[in-house]
Amino acid sequence: MADIPFLTIGLIFGLLLIFALQRSLAIDIAPDGSLNVRSLIAQGASGYDLVVERGEWWRIGLAPLLHGSGWHLISNCVALFIVGVRLESLIGRGWFSLIFVASAVAGEAGSLLGNGSGTVGVGASGAITGLIAALFVASFDPEADADQTISRLKTSLFFGVPALLPLAFGASGNVNYYAHAGGALAGAALAIMPWLAFWSYDSLPRSASMTLLAGFIGSLICAGFAAAHYSSYMADAVHYIRASEVPSKADEIVSRSSDLVTRYPKDPRAHLFRAISFLEQANLSAAETETRTAMSLAASDVAGGPVRVGAQGLMAVLMWAQGRNSEAKAMAVEPCRAKLADVRRILQKQKLCG
Missing domain, CATH: 1.25.40.10 (Tetratricopeptide repeat domain)
Structure with a gap:
């Protein structure tokens, strides 16, 4: 039972439920299935103008749980599942939870530092890239056999290289590579900590309950702030072209x-x-x-x-x-x-x- 990635599966179902709620609250949905950017802003999307200039810090706790389209969600969930199957049982659900939450926050920090004003972002990719980086670091566990090490390295590189390499070439396009970088740094740093204790993940807390509870309470508080601002942002949204009309x-x-x-x-x-x-x-x-x-x-x-x-x-x-x-x-x-x-x-x- 310890090898079954219950936490990974639970996170995926949670992201699916949140996206279903997003769609029900969206002011408009484009023909390609993407949500109207004004809806995303009302729901908790982050950006330099919103978080830093307007002081809406609560967006940092919501944006990593939101997605802009069905394809965006599916691609993140596939990566989360494949990485989670290999990582959760290796480091324990406590460390897995801590890395996911910390990488999500670090990803938002990277996004705010790297992206210019007027850029709005959502997605769990920062948190997932943190897990990918943690898998890469944990792959060097000396107790693992060669086949396990190679499998983990292949998985981490398969997802990690395209998530980070474009930063070396200007990171153009709609992908938030700066969030990937922030998440990766946090995930790698946390995964290295057990190395200081001679590669024993058991020597540090493995319980996921406190991390998940703190993350859940934090998200609820942020959702409360989003709800308080929701009507004003949605009222402003009617002055802008709907996604289906662009x-x-x-x-x-x-x-x-x-x-x-x-x-x-x-x-x-x-x-x-x-x-x-x-x-x-x-x-x-x-x-x-x-x-x-x-x-x-x-x-x-x-x-x-x-x-x-x-x-x-x-x-x-x-x-x-x-x-x-x-x-x-x-x-x-x-x-x-x-x-x-x-x-x-x-x-x-x-x-x-x-």
Whole structure:
């Protein structure tokens, strides 16, 4: 019975139940199954603007339990199960619980330090990466046979390398690699502690009850704060384009931009779409006006980071098209450094980066 990963299975079921609750409370769900970012913010997603500037620290205890889509949840649960099967029985449920909770918090810290303002994140990947790092460290247990060691190392490297390696290349895309890094550091540090006691995990507390109880109480307290703020965030969400209404093709952006600006004048994305539409019509002056409006709105939007960077990239292209080369290159500095690969690729094509 000690070898059955009850805790791992329990954590997976807990994450599934939380996601089901998320879907029931979401203001909108995109065609691909992802939840509206405004819903995630109301439910407890974290970000520098939200946690540091607004002082909503309670998000640190909720964001690791939330997921942005079904695929996001499934991929995390698969990794958690495969790693948990190998790690839980090896180090005990007490250490497993401690590493999961500590890595979740450390992952949030890494995310806040590494990601810029306007970035919103959710997911248990920081906690899971901490378990992966712990499995890698624990794989060197001298009491294990060669086959066990190789199996554990293969598993930890299979999940750990893609979770951390992109940090060496700028960590572009939508994956929160900084959360992975924070979780991995915490997981590895905790897993090394028994090494100081001559590789005896039994020499340290193995009971999971206190860690789980503390984590559960902490999450409930954070959920209470989220509930108190929920209505105000959801009321604000109606002023932004719903996930199911966001244009997915270039021709939709052009044809629907005017309607979206009329219905959602506070949403910087609507003005960015309108600017793209004007650019298609070669109306550079109107495109610049809408782009500046998008930049201004995005600067004060807790989820506006990617939109602001995209608007800056478009502004750089507009300036370049008008022969304002020095202004274009200055405007392109931040987009060229950002994680938005598509924006950076367009600017590199115009030789505005570097």
